[in-house]
Amino acid sequence: MKLIDIMHASPVIPVIAIDDPAHAVPLASALVAGGIRVLEITLRTAHGLAAIRAITAQVPQAIVGVGTLTQPEEFAAARDAGALFGVAPGLTPALIAAAKQSGLPLLPGVMTPSEVMAAREVGFQQLKLFPAVPAGGVGMLNAIAGPLPDVRFCPTGGITIDSAPHFLACKNVACVGGSWLTPKDVVHAGDWRKITELARAASTLRKS
Secondary structure, three states: OOOOHHHHHHHHHEEOOOOHHHHHHHHHHHHHHHOOOEEEOOOOOOOOHHHHHHHHHHOOOOOEEEEEEOHHHHHHOOOOOOEHHHHHHHHOOOHHHHHHHHHEHHHEEOOHHHHHHHHHHHOOOEEEOOOOOOOOHHHHHHHHOOOOOOOOOEEEEEOOOHHHHHOOOOOOOEEEOOOOOOOOOHOOOOOOOHHHHHHHHHHHOOOO
């Protein structure tokens, strides 16, 4: 599956940190039930790879990616766990090489026009604007669209359900990333109905 198709599959990609492995499958099922199929399971906790394996095996409707890739060796491990794409907060020569060697489609983080141009120069045309709000938000995306019209973004960092529609209205934005779909207190309480409600609201944010 091409990365651009994955980005268009959900208007919002939830950024998920799994603190309890038992939450992985019911959380993913609740998100999918609400219309959010693309999930970014981060490696910010020790349970990331196990969660990817479990969700891939038990929630086949989900399109599971791995987030917070910062080390080259994580690419092959994530691919072997079943991840279909990767997300990184930045881009380095070592990560470029690891992405190519593993074959895992990568959405790398950028923050400035120079970083966008450098990423595009080595073959990346789908990028994560991160952190999106500190980087300039909608104003930055609209400014970049002129000189770099062929690049598509998934802005992530500081985006809320209220600000997401403004980002999605940018012509160079394919989707946004956000953590508001999986509030820690709701997940810890196992309130999967609430997660589905949040996902259903997010699934209606797609720009026309």
